[in-house]
Structures are given as C-alpha cells and as structure tokens.
Amino acid sequence: MSVSEELACLERLEELESDINDILDLFNDRQQLFGTDKNFAQEMLRTLKKKLKDEYQRTSSVKSCASLNPTEQAFYAPAIHEAFTSINVKTNSKPDSKWISDLYDAADSIHFYAYQLQK
Secondary structure, X not given: OOHHHHHHHHHHHHHHHHHXXXXXXXXXXXXXXXXXXXXXXXXXXXXXXXXXXXXXHHHHOHHHHHHOOHHHHHHHHHHHHHHHHXXXXXXXXXXXXXXXXXXXXXXXXXXXXXXXXXX
C-alpha cells in the first residue's frame, strides 16, 4: 500500500462521513424533521444513497474488485459495503429516529475503516 493510495482512500472515506454528518446535523437534537428541513434532508439522503450505491456497485463486482488497489480492497470497499447496507430508510420517508440510527451506523462503519487506515 502506497502512501498516496492511503491518502486518496482516506479522503474519500472522510468525504462520505462528512456527507452523513451533514444530514445528522440537520436534526440538531430533534427526533423528527419537518418542512424545509425535511425536504432538504430527503434530498441529501437521496444524493448520499446514490453515491453509496454507485460506489458499492463499482467495488463489489468480481471484475471491478480485481482492479482495486490493495488499500481500496482492505479499507474502502468494506467501508462502502457496510455503509451502503446500513442505510435502509427510504428517501421519501419521514426523517426520524430510524434515519438517525441508520446514519449513525453508516458513519460508524466508515469511521472505523478510516481510523484503521490511519494507524
């Protein structure tokens, strides 16, 4: 694993974690979102889920997995897989505690692999 590969992987993981935290920040100690916050959160979740789905598909096929560098195979692909499968809420659902739970699970998965990569 080269340092540049590790840094590039870490940067992508941190970007995804930041995207998740941006949605969580909208809750600001509330258990539900309404009005414009609700609409904004739904759009942010839609974008996040699409990004995770695209990356999941890119990193999970046999052919594409073979083209990943060792850092991506060890850290990025598993983080994407866990984050993608953690978010089960629908993008048009009411932003509530289930959203918070799913998003925290996804953020924890990404954070775990980012932390391991930094060691």
